[in-house]
Amino acid sequence: MRDILPALNAWYTAGTPFGLATVVAVSRSAPRDPGAAMAVGPGGEAVGSVSGGCVEGAVFELAQEVVESGTARLETFGYSDEDAFAVGLTCGGEITLLVRRVSPADDPVFGAVAESVAAGRPVTVATVIGGPAPLGATLAVWPDEESGPSGGVSGSLGSTGLDVAVTADARGELAQGATIRRHYGPHGERREDAVSVFLNSFAPPPRMLVFGAIDYAAAVARIGAFLGYRVTVCDARPVFATPKRFPEGVEVVVDWPHRYLNGTATDTRTVICVLTHDPKFDVPLLEEALRRPAAYIGAMGSRRTHDDRMKRLVDAGVTDHELSRLRSPVGLDLGARTPEEVAVSVAAEIVALRWGGSGAPLTATGGAIHQRHPDAPGGEDGTAP
Template sequence: MREILPALGRWYAEGEPFGLATVVSVSRSAPRGPGAAMAVGPDDEVVGSVSGGCVEGAVFELAKEVLADGEARLQTFGYSDEDAFAVGLTCGGEITLLVRPVSPSADTVFGAVADSVAGHRPVTAATVVDGPAPRGAALAVWTDRVSGSLGSPGLDAAVTADARGGLAQGATGLRHYGPQGQRREDEVSVFLHSFAPPPRMLVFGAIDYAAAVARIGDFLGYRVTVCDARPVFATPKRFPGGVEVVVDWPHRYLDRTETDARTVICVLTHDPKFDVPLLELALRRPAAYIGAMGSRRTHDDRVKRLREAGLDEQRLARLRSPVGLDLGARTPEEVAVSVAAEIVALRWGGSGAPLTATAGAIHPAGAATI
């Protein structure tokens, strides 16, 4: 939903009601994960998507219906041989959608959630999906406050505790409770949609390859910073508009920059005076991915220097070097694709093999949207 929130926030601020369909659960090879969303707004304008185009027509009609009568609906789309010409998912999976009307009167917290996401402030939007609690009731949970209600103080308290517990990881999915928030009951289904700030991508070395990696990182939703000690290369005009450019020694910048378990670090300097001090520091701190560009000879020399700096084999094993998957890439843009492919594969546990050479579900069950 994050990508369509600017449009939704604008409609909400202007008092324009819209129908919002959100994927709340998936099974088997579903094309989109929990949290994917589509909305129908003023003049039948459509933003977002909940599938690969299989069910969007039916969802459009559902959104119009909830706008007309103000009643939220729960709808499941799947596929079976017996019903092959009905609306459904040709991929063989199944998705369940919550379709509800949103306006300042129907949902008093939506605007605050949209503002927090735009300002990179973590927030979880909790919505009742099914059960005796009012379907579509919404509660917004921040680290220091809450707004709205799901229908009972006990349910609000239980959901608030779970939302804050999962907020740091950006965990999104269904939770089940009793009507008063009882942990061992499941009459009430609540969808917790966590909006953690975008993960960071730190790119060191302001070369042509860095510009390409920064572009694809921005496209994938990372908050990208490019750092280089050489001001002649580290100029904003060489990089996309949303990319931060910093002139500083790479290890000095990293030393004062917070990283976490979602941070991606790409070292493209392939110069020992830059990358050895930088990697020594990077490999001692949390990060999802640490990759370094260079030949195999450069890699061997780099690892030797890092060992001499005191890094053990466990830390060295975190280093992805030479950076990227073997795609036969040559141009900066092709290399950026190979780097992005390795990051995505590592993030989701993908093999990097061609899908034609694999078997089983393309989208593994239980994958979470982060």
């Protein structure tokens, strides 16, 4: 929902009801993950996507019906073997959508959630998607440190016990940035046959740290922002590390790379791209990077540069296990030449590593196109139901 939030917030602020369809479950080769959203607003304006085009027409009509009736709906779409042209997912997967009407009267919680997401503050939205509780009822949960007068909770799922249990789980999932389903009894006890709740976590955007303010860095920063990262470019040379050389919204820092990284928090979603290919910068920086949490650590350079860098890192005491985390030379083999092409190569490697892709042409592979990665959002345990 993050990508369509400006439009949704404008409609909400104007008091205009809109229909919001959210993917709450997927299976097999579904094109979008849980949390993907599409909305239909005034005048039939549609934003977002829930299936990459397969069922958007049907969802458009369903959203309009929900706005008219005010009654939330849970609908499942899948591939029809009998009629491939029927409404369904021709990719062979299946998605379940919750479609509900949103306005200040219908959902008083939405405004605060939208404000938090826009400001990069973490929040989880819990929504009833089945069982003996109001379908579409929502509860917003913020971290403990942001509790404030309301205890960091707004809205209700229908009972105090359920709200308490879901609040505890929502904070746990928010710390992991997870989006999953949970089942509860009417008073919050764990039961598989009772209330089904969709927990949609909006963690702050992951960080991309780009070291080396060269021409390749501008292209990597641009594609990183496009992929949803909060990008910082760092270089010790002030003549190169100037904001005018980089896309708008990219943070530019003048500092020695290893010193900056040492004072910067990273987590398991952080991407680190080392583009300096200069030993006096690379070695102390990679010593620091390879010993801290990160999703991806890549370093640019020729194979000769790579071999020299590895020797220097070994001499500096970096272990084989730590070195195994390094992606060097950076990027996939696309034959890239220009900074923009190299940036695509780097981004492709980051995406492949995140989702477990092979990087091979799809024409040379078999099976489902959209493989479910263990860390991907989906069912009870983070996998497809």
